[in-house]
Amino acid sequence: xxxxxxxxxxxxxxxxxxxxxxxxxxxxxxxxxxxxxxxxxxxxxxxxxxxxxxxxxxxxxxxxxxxxxxxxxxxxxxxxxxxxxxxxxxxxxxxxxxxxxxxxxxxxxxxxxxx
Numbered sequence: 001x002x003x004x005x006x007x008x009x010x011x012x013x014x015x016x017x018x019x020x021x022x023x024x025x026x027x028x029x030x031x032x033x034x035x036x037x038x039x040x041x042x043x044x045x046x047x048x049x050x051x052x053x054x055x056x057x058x059x060x061x062x063x064x065x066x067x068x069x070x071x072x073x074x075x076x077x078x079x080x081x082x083x084x085x086x087x088x089x090x091x092x093x094x095x096x097x098x099x100x101x102x103x104x105x106x107x108x109x110x111x112x113x114x115x
Contacts, residue, residue: 003088004070006080009059013051013106020047043115047092048082052107053100060097060105067095080111087113 024040054063067074074091081087089111096108 004066004076004078006078007059007063007066009054009056010063011053011055012080012082013053016049016051018049021045022047046113046115048089048111048113050109050111052095052109053104054107055101055104057103059103067091080113082113087115089113 021044023044025037026040027035027037029035054060070076071078071091074094077088077090079086080089092110092112097105098107100106
């Protein structure tokens with residue numbers, strides 16, 4: 001089954017963008033001296049806070065259909081291009097929409113990617 005892509009009419013606003021890589025750091029206390037630590041994963045799971053911009057008549061309904069049906073309510077993976085690099089991503093929380101004008105919406109989202 002092919003992985004769905006973020007619809008082309010959705011723009012990602014980098015104002016307020018942040019990312020947090022997680023290598024699954026594990027620490028073990030020692031009887032004496034410094035604790036040992038190691039990464040559980042060779043590639044990080046990167047949490048990214050983004051704002052999705054959806055504009056154009058009818059595009060919110062198309063997005064809602066994509067999110068609900070193709071991603072099964074945001075649970076499935078999709079591809080997104082960030083900084084010119086295609087990434088496999090999934091949403092980690094429910095989207096919060098706010099209107100930004102006639103036929104325009106902004107959605108606060110948190111996604112996670114691998115690497």
